[in-house]
Amino acid sequence: MLRRYWSEGQDLWQWDTLRGAGVEAGLDPDALQRAVEEGRYREVVESAVREAQEMGIRAVPTFILGEKLAIQGAQEYPAFQRAMEQLGAKPKTPQG
DSSP states (O other): OHIIIIITOOOTTSHHHHHHHHHHTTOOHHHHHHHHHHTTTHHHHHHHHHHHHHTTOOSSSEEEETTTEEEESSOOHHHHHHHHHHTTOOOOOOOO
């Protein structure tokens, strides 16, 4: 789905886009559309959004590292490297 949006510029609010992503994921596109239209998973999604907000998550993507640190939004490698260092992780050395 993200490829369709970020790389191909497809509109995620269009049924053709959603149905195509469903087919790629191995889902029946008709069943997918019915589930969305019926709001079948609305409560589960809203609960997950509330939980994320309570945790202070405000951006997508958000990466939770070691259940202690969160990196919010698209970040470059150095941000992850600093976070891992804060958690005490040691970089692996190439085996020669």
